[in-house]
Amino acid sequence: MQDGGVAATKKAKVDGRMADGQPRGSLISEFKGLVQSMYIRKVPSYGNTIFYSLGFLLLVTLVVLVVSGAIMVIFGPFWWDSTSIGVFVRSIHFWAAEAFFVLLVWHLFVVFSTSAYKSKRLVWMLGSAILLLAMLEAAFGLGLRGDFVSQWNGLSGADLWNGLGLGYWINPLNYSALYGWHIALVPILLFGLIFAHYWLVKLRGISKPYRNDIPYTMVEADHGKLYMRGGIAVAVILAFAVLFRAPYVAPMTIQGVATTNSSVLAATLVQELNQSSGTATYLDTIDPYGFSTANVFVIVPYNAYVALNHTANGEAAFYNESPEQRSANIDAAYAYFESGGEITLSPSQQNPVILMVSALVVMARSGAYDSVLLGEQGSQFDQTYQLRLLSDTGLMDAEATATGLQVDQYGMVKAGVGVWPIGTWWVAPYNLLEIAFPGGTDLQDGSLALALFIVFLMLPYIPYLNEIPDRLKLYKLFWNRFTIPEMRDERERRRKRGG
Numbered sequence: 001m002q003d004g005g006v007a008a009t010k011k012a013k014v015d016g017r018m019a020d021g022q023p024r025g026s027l028i029s030e031f032k033g034l035v036q037s038m039y040i041r042k043v044p045s046y047g048n049t050i051f052y053s054l055g056f057l058l059l060v061t062l063v064v065l066v067v068s069g070a071i072m073v074i075f076g077p078f079w080w081d082s083t084s085i086g087v088f089v090r091s092i093h094f095w096a097a098e099a100f101f102v103l104l105v106w107h108l109f110v111v112f113s114t115s116a117y118k119s120k121r122l123v124w125m126l127g128s129a130i131l132l133l134a135m136l137e138a139a140f141g142l143g144l145r146g147d148f149v150s151q152w153n154g155l156s157g158a159d160l161w162n163g164l165g166l167g168y169w170i171n172p173l174n175y176s177a178l179y180g181w182h183i184a185l186v187p188i189l190l191f192g193l194i195f196a197h198y199w200l201v202k203l204r205g206i207s208k209p210y211r212n213d214i215p216y217t218m219v220e221a222d223h224g225k226l227y228m229r230g231g232i233a234v235a236v237i238l239a240f241a242v243l244f245r246a247p248y249v250a251p252m253t254i255q256g257v258a259t260t261n262s263s264v265l266a267a268t269l270v271q272e273l274n275q276s277s278g279t280a281t282y283l284d285t286i287d288p289y290g291f292s293t294a295n296v297f298v299i300v301p302y303n304a305y306v307a308l309n310h311t312a313n314g315e316a317a318f319y320n321e322s323p324e325q326r327s328a329n330i331d332a333a334y335a336y337f338e339s340g341g342e343i344t345l346s347p348s349q350q351n352p353v354i355l356m357v358s359a360l361v362v363m364a365r366s367g368a369y370d371s372v373l374l375g376e377q378g379s380q381f382d383q384t385y386q387l388r389l390l391s392d393t394g395l396m397d398a399e400a401t402a403t404g405l406q407v408d409q410y411g412m413v414k415a416g417v418g419v420w421p422i423g424t425w426w427v428a429p430y431n432l433l434e435i436a437f438p439g440g441t442d443l444q445d446g447s448l449a450l451a452l453f454i455v456f457l458m459l460p461y462i463p464y465l466n467e468i469p470d471r472l473k474l475y476k477l478f479w480n481r482f483t484i485p486e487m488r489d490e491r492e493r494r495r496k497r498g499g
Helices: 001-016 029-037 053-073 077-082 085-113 119-145 150-163 175-204 223-243 253-261 262-276 293-309 314-319 323-338 354-366 368-377 382-392 394-401 425-436 442-457 463-470 485-498
Strands: 042-044 219-220
Touching: 001 485, 042 150, 053 077, 053 223, 077 485, 085 119, 085 223, 119 150, 119 175, 150 293, 150 382, 150 394, 150 425, 150 442, 253 262, 253 368, 253 382, 262 293, 262 323, 262 354, 262 382, 293 314, 293 368, 293 382, 314 323, 314 354, 314 382, 323 354, 354 368, 368 382, 382 394, 425 442
Parallel strands: none
Antiparallel strands: 042 219
16 A cells, blocks of 8 residues: 555656645645645644644634734725624624634643743743734734724823833824834734744744653644644634624714813813813823924914904914913813803904814814814824823713723723623733732833733743742643543553552
């Protein structure tokens, strides 16, 4: 039979075809050859279990993420938020991300429990870096979803980056920058680390037991079983995308606030003019919002309103007043709107601040105010001004509390409302830090989180800590008679001898 197989292979090659029936040099055969060159051929006898398929399943989910993400980039946000097929693709992307992190955490736990990092320290460190980059990638991706949850997480993320002193370079409120981070910069680093991580595993093989009491033999890797499990993973992702569409909470808009909470928006605009709002008085490790809120939110939009409607310029009247009168008018206008005063453009109104702010609210109801802010920002994808103004109203905090998105509840862990506690649950450790140290600043919390990550990264080199899994005997979860045939056979022999 063996000689016949060799003869058949030779005949196939003579006929110009490979043994699998594909023409030699065809694109399919070349691709198969490339894929097969990446195979790990020999594994320990427990290496064909599901626990040691997690790395391959991570690659499968990564492919689903890349394909679905590429489709979303081609058609854009309106398509993935507003059309049925777009929502379906967005759901695939969402559930693939969830699956990726489930598998990644599970994979790290297997490696940790079996102390595989003892013999493969660099592999562990690369995996730790992959986890950090994957978390950043997910956070940036959530900011691109375009709903209220992404707005809230963008503001929370901005505070974190500002607290760490990086807010000048990383601004989650600028969607065009997020696109760059999410689809280019982070993925390039991530794919490079994943390739290096896998190549090291391929060169050195799957980790073998470090304990002498764990028997094993080297066997052929069952690639058919791997592909079957990969197919099941894809099927599960698609099923979840069909049954549970990705959550979407309508975003908050300035136009919506101007329509339903006009007095709140008006009072906030008075604070922007007075430069007493949250943005005007922003205090963190750095302040990337060093612009004049009076100019951005009031003066420039109001001048656009005057030019468009050919009305008298209330700004000129306001600045022609004495400093004392201006201050009195601002105080009176804030008290007027804070008490629910109506939006009025009546010529009989003597307070120029009330007239200016009322004009801006009317402008906001039509959507023209947003257009001016975008024009000031220079990009229709940079939502910094809009989100900072919405944040200053306090309505975003109220909405976040109502939907359970505050840090002391779920923070960035939650992806939606109602039955949707599923989301970026992998940042729960950071949320727990903020809960445990409620008085800490973003810089302190971020520095502590970074220190813990460094400990995690350097675990293979830290005495005593790197012995914890062995002392807890966690290896028994994955090295036992159910996963290692030799242990099962030995148990059976002992049972027979005992009988």
